[in-house]
Amino acid sequence: MRYVRNAWYVAGWSKDLAVDKPLAMTILGDRIVLWRTASGGLHALEDRCVHRLAPLSLGRCEGERLRCMYHGLLFDPDGKVVEIPGQELVPPKARVRAYPVVDRHSWLWVWMGDPARADAALIPDAVGLDRPDYVLGHGQLDYAAEARLINDNLLDFSHLTFVHAQSFGSGPQFASTPARITPLARGIRYERWTENSYGSASRRSAEPMDNFMTYDFLLPGILLMTGGVFPLGTAQAVAFAAPDLGTAVSGVTFTSQAVTPMTDRTARYFFSWGPHRAHGDEAQRDILMGIAARAFDEDKVMIEAQQRVIDMTPSPTVMPTAHDRGVTLFNRLVDRLVRQEETAARDAA
Amino acid sequence: MRYVRNAWYVAGWSKDLAVDKPLAMTILGDRIVLWRTASGGLHALEDRCVHRLAPLSLGRCEGERLRCMYHGLLFDPDGKVVEIPGQELVPPKARVRAYPVVDRHSWLWVWMGDPARADAALIPDAVGLDRPDYVLGHGQLDYAAEARLINDNLLDFSHLTFVHAQSFGSGPQFASTPARITPLARGIRYERWTENSYGSASRRSAEPMDNFMTYDFLLPGILLMTGGVFPLGTAQAVAFAAPDLGTAVSGVTFTSQAVTPMTDRTARYFFSWGPHRAHGDEAQRDILMGIAARAFDEDKVMIEAQQRVIDMTPSPTVMPTAHDRGVTLFNRLVDRLVRQEETAARDAA
Amino acid sequence: MRYVRNAWYVAGWSKDLAVDKPLAMTILGDRIVLWRTASGGLHALEDRCVHRLAPLSLGRCEGERLRCMYHGLLFDPDGKVVEIPGQELVPPKARVRAYPVVDRHSWLWVWMGDPARADAALIPDAVGLDRPDYVLGHGQLDYAAEARLINDNLLDFSHLTFVHAQSFGSGPQFASTPARITPLARGIRYERWTENSYGSASRRSAEPMDNFMTYDFLLPGILLMTGGVFPLGTAQAVAFAAPDLGTAVSGVTFTSQAVTPMTDRTARYFFSWGPHRAHGDEAQRDILMGIAARAFDEDKVMIEAQQRVIDMTPSPTVMPTAHDRGVTLFNRLVDRLVRQEETAARDAA
Known part of the structure; x- marks a missing residue:
């Protein structure tokens, strides 16, 4: 797996982590236990006791601490063992790795790299479920495929014309007209106008209009997408640049998506989607989530099949x-950032 | 896997390939997509797109062509890419391997070796489901075992006395009297008389008779078997040579069987069986298929267990x-043919 | 897998081996067939025919002999092939390994090492289901974990306080007071007093008493445990040595447990437990077996999770x-005995 470690990975939904109920998650092959206290x-x-490698996620919360429930070793949140039953002294080496973790935008973000470089300002601006201006549904899917294949899928929307011909009802435009793609410091920006169109399943209009969509795809695998429907001629008027979304006549939605590599052949895909409150309500959100359920299943079928082909191909x-x-x-x-991390690791060693 | 590649492998039943419905099959570890057009x-x-290795078997038929439904690359039946959405030029290297394929005797035969050597005359003379002189049932089984173990089973019928003591009701003769085995250019011929016998479950007679059976086992793993019941004394009269099946008094049947190696631990087994129309009808066919269902399951239990033992044996x-x-x-x-193929491949390289 | 081979391993319950019904078991990666004759x-x-490696456990008993039901080879109990259908001579090398096996204490014990060293006196003194002084229930569990992890679990009872806080209702004493542990020639002895205690789920008393428990844990992985409830002051009176169990006022039970390594990631765990007839009846036995069912499942959850963590840890x-x-x-x-066996094997080679 070649993934950047100095990045915030989504470990789960904030609401799924109850007080004093440890939660296990695997990210980049690291087994991690998360817990929240009163x-x-x-x-x-x-997520691995120093004693005999039992998972701490089967443990018991005691105040801010977590006790391994195999033989009772007690861990501080910084990873240090503070108590070993039956033994007076705790050796200083008795500690496990602690990961910086932040609860933001309805997701739990874990920093997988050097803790000294963990900067919460690097957390992408996802739209949380509690944002008053959007009416959001959400979900998640587990993939039997490596995360990179899902990232690749999300980075090339020409697949909409083929994979999602039925679900999103995307026409041939996605595959025939190029999008504007701009490099960002930690990702890329994708922007496209579809002129003189009735839109697709999620953004249908009665009259032909100009349709705008844009997303940022950011490290480590976060997609933040919005767009809307504009009067005919808007695309030309703004010279195909990004419009002010506040001037959209309809169809403004937002979707936040996160792809988390678990192992080299498994990934978890988190997503929310829904209309801006000015352009839709709970009913419209449910329609969108119905479309998403179908479309994301189409992606999963294709990507897991792609993974199986790759695994049977000698030199793919x-x-x-x-x-x-x-x-x-x-x-x-x-690749560039991974090489930098590898160099830094070698220099530190 | 040591298997001859210059041979016709059965990929499936002809009737199971509908017009414009691509079908995936794995043979010798190669993933293959087959399709039939209007x-x-x-x-x-x-079965692997040149772009990102998605399976073409999830694709869409367009005339004689097949379109990958991930990002829309369009393939000619010879494997050449003829269209890449969003791109003017198609690079000449954009092509996948094409396999010679023939629909004959109710099976789809795929040539896995050098296409220049594909000769339809090498397709064994299986009896198709539509042959008017036989009343045939058919079926298939997937094995969690390598094909060679199934071939070995079919090449030594002494196992009938033990594995199929109940289903075929074979007596100890199979294990105690040798068959006549003759080498053929692309296989072996097996012939045996069982004299003065009431036959077995599939060919029972009221009086003791002479029973004849013969099969050819041909590359890559095709069994073609027939036989019948003859008056007492026939075996001696023909000096134990092959009789004219037209003179059989009863019990003439034909079974065609094909063993296709999928991966090194999986195989698919195709079979048909039934009486000659002069010696049986649909009811008799159904009786035979009932016997086959039981017997082939006995083989599968034994062979898959044998595979598990082999897999746990350091140097089997x-x-x-x-x-x-x-x-x-x-x-x-x-082995001889595989070595020839390996030599030819080295010489070509 | 580092396990002693010169030891008696439990292959199964004596009652589960019916006359003329061969039974397959895997011990230390060796596939073994056991059978009992009239x-x-x-x-x-x-459990592997010399001919084509079919499992003999699918075979048929014939007198003292076992016939492979693939092609009919017949084996003497010493492993020698005595008949090959269709062939006059049996080559002398046609033989498989025979294992010393003994039926004792309701278990079938198989010696996995040098047959010349097999000594039935080394079979641990488990308490069989037919012992008149105990009322025993029994069971078995299959683990997706290596046997060593289960041995480790049984060798450190401090886990009772954590893993079994609910089932056995063990208090913090197990984790806070040390047991007396004594090396034995082929294992260790564990002894502990819990003074002034109401006991735990399996040995509750109305008044505070002195509670004694002791077990031997013997090669290759046999636990033999007993104990009982004594008047307050007994522990001090006997200077914390082992008491005469005949003087217990209540709660004397016996459990025999065997951990058998099957492969390097699977094990089978056999156990019996119940009260001394003077201290309990069938109803009490059923209560104990209910506690055991719950507790052993707690161990299995923890140990299989521990195995998964170990398998994902680069250098555990x-x-x-x-x-x-x-x-x-x-x-x-x-470790010492395995090294001795390795040295002996090298010297013999």
């Missing part, structure tokens, strides 16, 4: 196409 | 017995 | 604690 503390440790190589500009830019960014 | 075309390609070696003449001849033939 | 014979062979290392004296002593004994 005082509001939020902690994440390596890809042949990028013109639509792969976003994929290529993003993967180059990942 | 014009009667029959095509087989490597066999100890051939006198009954293994057919097994040995056939496997030597395979 | 004459009272009990035999164990390598443990950090022993003060409670690990029994674990350490026993594993050192195993």
Whole structure:
């Protein structure tokens, strides 16, 4: 797995972590236990006791601490063992790794790299479920495929014309007209106008209109997408640049999506989607979630099949196409940062 | 897996391939997509898009062509990409492997070796489901075992006395009297008389008779078996040579069977069986298929257990017995041809 | 897997081996077939035919012999092939390994090492289901974990306070007071007094009493445990040595447990438990078995999770604690004996 470690990975939904109920999650092959305390503390440790490697996620919360329920070792939130039953002294080496963790935008974000570099300002601006201006539904899917394949999928929307011909009802435009793709410091920006169109399933209009969509795809695998329907001629008027979404006549929605690599062949996909409150209500949100359920299942069928083909291919190589500009830019960014991390690790060693 | 590649492998039943419904099959570890067109075309390609390795078997038929439904690349039946959405030029290297494929005797036959050597005359003379002189039932079984173990089973019928004591009701003769085994250019021929016998479950007679059975076992793993019941004394009269089946008094049946290696631990077994129309009807066919269902399950239990033992054995070696003449001849033939193919491949490289 | 081979392993319950019904079991990665004959014979062979490696456990008993039901080879109980259908001579090398096997204390014990060293006197003194002085229930569990982890669990009872807080209702004493642990020639002895206690779920008393428990944990993984409730002051009176169990006022039980390594990631756990007839009846036995069902499931959840963590850990290392004296002593004994066996094997080679 080549993934950036100095990044915030989504470990789960904030609402799914109850007080004093430890939760296990695997990210980049690391087993992690997260827990939340009555005082509001939020902690994440390596999910592996120093004694005999039992998972701490089967443990018991005691105040801010977590006790391994195999032989009772007690851990501080910083990973230090503070009590070993039957033994006076606790050796200083008795500690597990602690991970920086932040609860923001309805997600639990875990920093997988050097803790000294963990900067909450790097958490992408996802739209949380409690944002008053949006009416959001949400869900998650487990993939039997590596996360990179899902990232690649989200970085090239030309697949909408084919994979989602039925669900999103996307026409041939996605595959025939290029999007504007711009590199960002930690990802890429995707923008496209579809002029003189009745839209697709999630953004249908009675008259032909100009349709705008844009998303940022950010490290480690976060998609933040919005867009809307504008009067005919808007695209030309703004010279195909990004419009002021406040001037959209309808169809403004927001979706936040996160792809988390668990192991080298499994990933978890988190998503929310829904209309801006000015352009839709709970009923419209439910329609969107119905479309998403169908479309995301189409992706999953294709990507898991793709993974199986790759696994049976002796030396799998890809042949990028013109639509792969976003994929290529993003993967180059990942490669560059991974190399930097490897160099830094070697220098530190 | 040591299997001859220059041979026709059964990929499936002809009737199971509907027009414009691509079908995935794995043979010798190669993932293959087969499709049939409204014009009667029959095509087989490597089931892996050149772009990002998605399976073409999830694709859409367009005339004679097949479109990958991930990002829309369009393939000619010869494997060449003829269209890449969003891109003017198609690079010449954009192609996948095409496999010669023939629809014959109710089966779809795929040539896994050098296409230049694909010769439809090498397709064994199986009896198709539509042959007017036989009343055939059919079926298939998936094995969690390598194909060679099934071939070995079919090449030594002494197992009937033990594995199929109940289903075929085979007596001790199979294990105590040798069959005549003759090498063929692409396989072996097996012939045996059972004199003065009431037959077995599939060919029972009220009086003691002479019973004849014969099969050819041909590359890559095709069994074609027939036989019948003859008046007492016939075996001696024909000096134990093959009789004219037209002179059989009853019990003439035909079974065609094909063993297709999918991966190194999976295989698919196709079979048909039934009486000659002069010696039986649909009711008799159904009786035979009932016997086959039970017997083939007995084989599967034994062979899959044998595979599990082999997999747990550090250096598995066999100890051939006198009954293994057919097994040995056939496997030597395979080894010789595989070595020839390996030499040819090295010379070509 | 580092396990002593010169030891008696429990292959199953005596009552589960019916006359003429061969039984397959895997011990230390060796596939073994056991069978019992009408004459009272009990035999164990390598479960793998010399011919094509079919399992003999699918075979048929014929007198004292076992016939492979693939192609009919017939085996003597000493592993020698005595008949090959269709062949006059049986080559002398046609034999499989025979294992010494003994039926004792309701279990079938198989010696996995050098047959010349098999000594039935080394079979631990388990209490069989037919012992008149105890009322025993019994059961077994299959683990998706290596046997060593279960041994480790049974060698350190401080886990009772944590894993079994609910089922056995063990208080913090197990984790806070040390037991007396004594090395034995082929294992360790564990003894502990819990003074002035109401006991736990399996041995509750109305008044505070002195509670004694002791077990031997013997090669290859046999636990034999007993104990009882004594008048307050007994512990001090006997200077915390082992009391005469005949003087217990209540709560004397006996449990025999066997951990058998099947493969390097699977094990089978056999157990019986129940009250001494003077201290309980069938109803009390059923209460104990209910507690055991719950507690052993708690162990299984923890140990299988521990195995999964270990399997995902690049270089798993443990950090022993003060409670690990029994674990350490026993594993050192195993290591020393395994090294001796390895040396002996090298010298013999």
